[in-house]
Amino acid sequence: DAGVIQSPRHEVTEMGQEVTLRCKPISGHNSLFWYRQTMMRGLELLIYFNNNVPIDDSGMPEDRFSAKMPNASFSTLKIQPSEPRDSAVYFCASRRLRDRGINTEAFFGQGTRLTVV
Amino acid sequence: AQTVTQSQPEMSVQEAETVTLSCTYDTSENNYYLFWYKQPPSRQMILVIRQEAYKQQNATENRFSVNFQKAAKSFSLKISDSQLGDTAMYFCAFMKTGGATNKLIFGTGTLLAVQP
Numbered sequence: 001d002a003g004v005i006q007s008p009r010h011e012v013t014e015m016g017q018e019v020t021l022r023c024k025p026i027s028g029h030n031s032l033f034w035y036r037q038t039m040m041r042g043l044e045l046l047i048y049f050n051n052n053v054p055i056d057d058s059g060m061p062e063d064r065f066s067a068k069m070p071n072a073s074f075s076t077l078k079i080q081p082s083e084p085r086d087s088a089v090y091f092c093a094s095r096r097l098r099d100r101g102i103n104t105e106a107f108f109g110q111g112t113r114l115t116v117v
Numbered sequence: 118a119q120t121v122t123q124s125q126p127e128m129s130v131q132e133a134e135t136v137t138l139s140c141t142y143d144t145s146e147n148n149y150y151l152f153w154y155k156q157p158p159s160r161q162m163i164l165v166i167r168q169e170a171y172k173q174q175n176a177t178e179n180r181f182s183v184n185f186q187k188a189a190k191s192f193s194l195k196i197s198d199s200q201l202g203d204t205a206m207y208f209c210a211f212m213k214t215g216g217a218t219n220k221l222i223f224g225t226g227t228l229l230a231v232q233p
Contacts, residue, residue, distance in 0.1 A: 035223075110161055
């Protein structure tokens with residue numbers, strides 16, 4: 001299995017531009033998480049989906065952030081317009097929900113380092 | 118709401134020695150999982166060990182073991198025979214099980230440096 005795949009690995013953009021981060025979860029996983037990691041705030045959960053449905057988006061910082069999961073194999077996190085304080089590493093993670101009594105851990109992608117200048 | 122606290126921002130240990138990283142959590146739930154993840158400089162998040170709350174026996178994975186104290190809501194990680202490759206940021210995480218919610222919450226992390 002290729003694992004959770006995120007793209008791009010690095011993104012540098014100018015303030016005010018739209019940024020789209022992409023994630024392909026592990027095949028068969030039906031729960032997907034988006035996290036933001038900064039030195040100041042650590043790992044923050046932004047939003048998570050179960051079976052492509054957003055369950056909790058209380059961590060999304062503001063309306064400039066939006067996330068979608070149109071199907072089981074793809075999710076996007078969009079920032080529009082981007083600001084310098086959005087600079088961080090953004091992680092996507094996926095797991096399989098409880099199935100016949102089995103709970104699995106979350107597997108992480110390698111993250112996207114976003115720099116907004 | 119659940120919270121996870123790691124009170125040691127940084128720790129250092131000599132190679133081949135043993136080190137214990139602390140984690141406490143707060144929850145009113147009875148069924149949950151606890152995890153330790155490792156993040157080396159490559160920034161990849163790697164699962165080290167996990168513990169089901171309903172199990173009294175402490176989880177072990179080779180040189181890694183936990184001390185799970187459910188009543189005290191404590192979940193420490195012990196690394197035995199530390200190796201240079203153990204140098205990383207270590208995150209403690211909590212996940213409630215059952216129902217539709219499976220929010221995975223992380224602590225702020227402990228930066229572990231293994232000295233040669």
